Amino acid sequence: MIHIEILRVNNLSKKYTNGENIFYALKNINFSVKKGEFVAITGKSGSGKSTLLHILSGLDSKDEGEVIIDNQNIFELNDNDLTIFRRKNIGIIYQFYNLLPMLDVKENILMPTLLDKRKVNKKRFNELIKTLDLDNKLDSMPNDLSGGQQQRTAIGRALINRPKILFADEPTGNLDSKNTKKIMKLLEYYNKKFKQTIIMVTHDNALARRCDRNIVIKDGKIIKDEYKKTNKKK
Secondary structure, three states: OOOOOEEEEEEEEEEEEOOOEEEEEEEEEEEEEEEOOEEEEOOOOOOHHHHHHHEEEOOOOOOOOEEEEEEEEHOOOOOOHEEEEEEEHEEEEOOOOOOOOOHHHHHHHHHHHOOOOOOOOOOHHHHHHHHHHOOHHOOHHHOOHHHHHHHHHHHHHHOOOOEEEEEEEOOOOOHHHHHHHHHHHHHHHHHHHHOEEEEEEOOHHHHHHOOOOOEEEHHHEEEEEEEOOOOOOO
């Protein structure tokens, strides 16, 4: 089986200065991810895991190093080109949903497609909303939805363009245990069925154990990079 590299991170560092003091949020991060992997990034609060995810997804800047997605160094792109690249190649799920309150469920899900001036793939859309169990909520506004329904809408928005990588920042952190199970099953379904590459930040070690791989961050550095026993270690 050929494993295609979809993401490579080379010597990535992010620092903050406070007077003469320099604080490294990330220090010399190096790793790669193959297409179809489901990777968890874990670590204590303040370890740098969310900072790492935001840089990988192009939401935050870096001080040193490279982030290469599908052979494109994303920080060689200007702001406009990076925005277009992200819209076409990257999906993001946040802990707090970030839905647009003036748009209904259908409009929120289709927003990336419409912004990119793509024709809506009706078959893909219908399959997606059925999988997300949102068939009867398409006309509903975000404020009329439960937390689980809002997060499923956010997942639909992130997946509608079949991104090269789906980044998830604590996607179950704001949900109860029942909805946490639903969201995790959805992510696992898309990972298995469509070989969707997923990189998920989580503080929940039980969720991390369900992923193919767990990268542990401490003080801005990778201290552990473990694969499931069923997978070969790199």
